[in-house]
Amino acid sequence: MTDTVEARLLLETVERFVREKLKPLESEVDQADGLDTPRRQVLEQEVRALGLYGYNLPASIGGPGLSLHMLSELDEAIGHTSMPLGEVFGHLPGSLRFCTAEQQSWLVDPLLQARTHIAYALTEPGAGSDLSAVSTRAVRVAGGWQLNGYKHFISNVEHSDHVIVLAATDPAAPLKSKLSTFIVDKSNPGFVMQRKFRKMGWHGYPLSAFSLDDCFVPDSHVLGEPGQGFQIMMATINNDRIYVASKCLGMAQSLMDLVLPHARQRIAFGKPLAEQPTIQFALADCDVELHAARLITRNAAALGDAGDPAFRIAASRAKLYASEMLGRVADRVLQIFGGAGYMCDLPVERIYRDARAFRIGEGTSEMQRLQIARHLLAG
Numbered sequence: 338m339t340d341t342v343e344a345r346l347l348l349e350t351v352e353r354f355v356r357e358k359l360k361p362l363e364s365e366v367d368q369a370d371g372l373d374t375p376r377r378q379v380l381e382q383e384v385r386a387l388g389l390y391g392y393n394l395p396a397s398i399g400g401p402g403l404s405l406h407m408l409s410e411l412d413e414a415i416g417h418t419s420m421p422l423g424e425v426f427g428h429l430p431g432s433l434r435f436c437t438a439e440q441q442s443w444l445v446d447p448l449l450q451a452r453t454h455i456a457y458a459l460t461e462p463g464a465g466s467d468l469s470a471v472s473t474r475a476v477r478v479a480g481g482w483q484l485n486g487y488k489h490f491i492s493n494v495e496h497s498d499h500v501i502v503l504a505a506t507d508p509a510a511p512l513k514s515k516l517s518t519f520i521v522d523k524s525n526p527g528f529v530m531q532r533k534f535r536k537m538g539w540h541g542y543p544l545s546a547f548s549l550d551d552c553f554v555p556d557s558h559v560l561g562e563p564g565q566g567f568q569i570m571m572a573t574i575n576n577d578r579i580y581v582a583s584k585c586l587g588m589a590q591s592l593m594d595l596v597l598p599h600a601r602q603r604i605a606f607g608k609p610l611a612e613q614p615t616i617q618f619a620l621a622d623c624d625v626e627l628h629a630a631r632l633i634t635r636n637a638a639a640l641g642d643a644g645d646p647a648f649r650i651a652a653s654r655a656k657l658y659a660s661e662m663l664g665r666v667a668d669r670v671l672q673i674f675g676g677a678g679y680m681c682d683l684p685v686e687r688i689y690r691d692a693r694a695f696r697i698g699e700g701t702s703e704m705q706r707l708q709i710a711r712h713l714l715a716g
């Protein structure tokens with residue numbers, strides 16, 4: 338995709354914005370565990386002025402309609418900065434593509450202007466990998482639905498105006514028809530914030546829990562058809578896996594960009610670390626695994642763009658391999674930095690902490706392995 342002039346310009350624009358506007362803020366945001374709202378708003382509007390805010394949405398709902406391959410390249414570039422700062426590009430839930438024309442005007446248009454924000458909430462204390470265990474319940478009432486339940490580990494609810502909530506509308510039905518998706522306004526009196534989690538990494542990117550207490554949601558706020566919740570979530574899960582894999586590529590590349598000059602400059606036992614064969618081997622392993630992850634990810638994206646049914650497993654392979662590759666690269670790079678790698682003066686320790694979450698979110702490593710094994714053994 339980067340062979341067209343337009344695509345190259347787009348990529349260069351993202352790379353420059355990350356380098357000049359976001360990277361200088363990384364340490365401060367990590368230490369403060371937050372990016373203050375006025376600064377976030379300024380950055381979002383700057384991204385908007387570049388025509389990039391909501392860059393991942395399809396053209397059918399007002400996004401730029403970029404190919405998955407191009408998105409993978411952009412997400413790799415955005416992956417060079419931290420999670421909270423990368424968020425200013427407005428990576429919006431793909432399930433918004435199920436919005437009606439009416440929902441598009443009151444929900445999607447303000448989101449694309451970065452005037453409002455949205456989170457999505459699947460996970461509950463009793464239901465993470467196993468969505469069939471979702472116990473948040475939506476019961477039919479006059480003019481809409483009444484929701485009761487509890488969601489946790491939900492990204493960015495803290496500064497969102499709406500949350501896409503997965504709830505059971507027909508608990509006895511098979512998974513494919515038991516769930517529905519609702520757009521819940523955070524200003525709804527039945528929406529109650531419960532707590533914010535302290536966590537290992539992703540500082541500045543809040544994860545929270547909330548409850549829905551007799552929360553009335555009008556029919557106009559149902560996303561897709563009732564009973565379609567599982568399909569809606571699954572419709573974009575493969576794209577989300579390419580997104581995660583691509584972020585991991587960017588993080589691993591930024592570690593390589595840090596470690597190579599260090600290995601050349603750091604003298605131990607009278608010569609640069611780079612001249613030690615064991616250091617060379619570690620660097621070579623990082624390089625090969627990063628390149629392999631990039632090829633697997635871009636190949637999966639190309640299958641997605643081609644509408645190839647092999648995309649589903651290819652996306653699982655990419656998510657699994659790229660997230661685990663990042664863990665290995667982060668570990669080796671921190672080791673090559675020695676004590677300096679463990680200190681907070683350099684971004685290496687932050688990336689090491691941040692990397693760990695990618696083996697859990699958007700389907701754990703085990704869920705990817707299960708999918709791939711089932712596919713292999715199916716015939």
Ligand SMILES: Cc1cc2nc3c(=O)[nH]c(=O)nc-3n(C[C@H](O)[C@H](O)[C@H](O)COP(=O)(O)OP(=O)(O)OC[C@H]3O[C@@H](n4cnc5c(N)ncnc54)[C@H](O)[C@@H]3O)c2cc1C
Nearest residue numbers: 457458459460464465466490491492694697698699701703
């Ligand atoms: C940084 C971060 C951001 C997140 N953001 C969001 C968000 O915005 N919205 C949202 O809804 N959720 C979010 N989550 C939650 C995330 O989606 C879940 O944590 C994830 O799906 C795993 O669910 P769980 O934590 O309940 O683990 P569990 O499902 O309880 O699994 C625990 C462990 O057991 C393994 N396991 C489970 N079943 C099997 C099996 N059959 N075979 C083998 N191993 C198995 C899992 O792989 C895992 O290692 C976020 C999580 C993190 C860490």
